[in-house]
């Protein structure tokens with residue numbers, strides 16, 4: 001099994017340990033034909049080029065009308081005027097015996113505060129404060145930059161809304177506990193029977 005956990009890996013384990021097993025233990029990736037996914041990929045790529053100060057004129061011309069509208073919303077958010085630390089930025093940290101990490105859509109800084117940006121083509125997670133993505137990215141920034149001045153910003157591109165989670169040191173032990181608990185469940189997991197009446201991209205091979 002891989003020794004580095006991404007937020008998606010932990011979320012998938014919680015959703016269905018069998019799905020986790022297919023994807024991350026057996027390494028089976030089922031093809032997904034999803035227009036929203038393609039839309040999100042285009043916007044993410046464009047944002048990354050833009051923040052890295054590349055010329056995006058030709059890319060902007062290739063956008064569909066709805067992509068262009070969404071891109072204009074994102075481009076005009078205040079965070080894009082802050083200092084850019086990185087776009088599509090890989091960070092990881094070690095906690096006990098495991099590494100946790102992922103690729104931040106962008107990390108920007110203003111007045112000594114770090115802002116983790118995450119663009120969502122769907123909406124922000126329901127319980128964003130305790131979402132694995134929030135936890136792992138905040139702890140990775142905390143560790144790497146040795147700071148507690150961090151805010152996680154989910155930018156909901158569909159609803160043009162922001163969800164902001166400010167890191168407070170008091171929550172550190174809760175975050176660590178949540179990571180330790182889920183990785184312990186993964187460690188002791190033994191293949192469970194198929195759930196009833198469920199469906200996912202692995203349905204055809206899930207017996």
Ligand code: SF4
Pocket residue numbers: 016017018019193194195198199200201202203206
């Ligand atoms: S079909 Fe059901 S049990 Fe099988 S992997 Fe998908 S969600 Fe899990």
